[in-house]
Amino acid sequence: MSRHVIAVRNLEDARDGRLVIGERDLVTPLAAEEATARGIRIERAGEQRAAPPAAPAPAVQGPSPDGDALTNIVRSVIASVLAKDGGDTANGEGRAGQVKLCRQSEAVLEDFPFAGPGPDQQVQAVDVVTSEDGPLAAGYLTLTAGTFPWTLTYDEVQVVLEGELHIGTDSGVRVGRAGDVLYVPKGSAITFGTPSWAKFVYVTFPSNWAEGR
Incomplete structure (x- = not known):
């Protein structure tokens, strides 16, 4: 299964406040922050829509405060x-x-x-x-x-x-x-x-x- 990097530009693909991504996809810290700011929920394929809201999937290591x-x-x-x-x-x-x-x-x-x-x-x-x-x-x-x-x-x-x-x-x-x-x-x-x-x-x-x- 291929792995993709989800960047800010990919948020344009969100529908009804949700962006569904692959199980192995990686979300950049900037995209995660922007998704939160826009009220977009990032879900991995297979997640139940009725599941409790989860925080946007983080990258392995967030950006430096500086x-x-x-x-x-x-x-x-x-x-x-x-x-x-x-x-x-x-x-x-x-x-x-x-x-x-x-x-x-x-x-x-x-x-x-x-x-x-x-x-x-x-x-x-x-x-x-x-x-x-x-x-x-x-x-x-x-x-x-x-x-x-x-x-x-x-x-x-x-x-x-x-x-x-x-x-x-x-x-x-x-x-x-x-x-x-x-x-x-x-x-x-x-x-x-x-x-x-x-x-x-x-x-x-x-x-x-x-x-x-």
């Missing part, structure tokens, strides 16, 4: 880089004054377009800062339980927003939790993984790293 502040910090870092004086991307510099604001609530994640994740692991991502903006790329990535191998042809920083991000290396596993920052240098052969669920912001240099894959 999640909003952390997101703002990430936005500020990206904005400060893009706002530096300079020419175009080809020269490795951002465009002066062209500050780009990326809101997490507006980011629509799609299935990971590269090989690696197994059939039972759901990985989704979206770039919100690209090579059209400057020398850095940035975006959001989520993954469910499992691991997959990855070799970096670029430098990357990950800022964990929710859950646990496990980075496997030759010398052991680095575990990042909400609020933690990890740096993976160019040339590293690692594994991305989580025992349950993880969401993080990635910032890469150079921004056009995918062209070499």
Whole structure:
């Protein structure tokens, strides 16, 4: 049985104040909070409608109390880089004054377009800062339980927003939790993984790293 991640956008599928999901589906903390705010009851397939109201199904680990502040910090870092004086991307510099604001609530994640994740692991991502903006790329990535191998042809920083991000290396596993920052240098052969669920912001240099894959 496949497993899906229920995000805020999926709440639009609710009918009569109810959203029925699969038994193994995972609800993000943001979706659970939004469902409560909208008065939507999230039910797993097989539940009796007459059953007492239950709290929205939580993710394995909720967001950090400082999640909003952390997101703002990430936005500020990206904005400060893009706002530096300079020419175009080809020269490795951002465009002066062209500050780009990326809101997490507006980011629509799609299935990971590269090989690696197994059939039972759901990985989704979206770039919100690209090579059209400057020398850095940035975006959001989520993954469910499992691991997959990855070799970096670029430098990357990950800022964990929710859950646990496990980075496997030759010398052991680095575990990042909400609020933690990890740096993976160019040339590293690692594994991305989580025992349950993880969401993080990635910032890469150079921004056009995918062209070499």
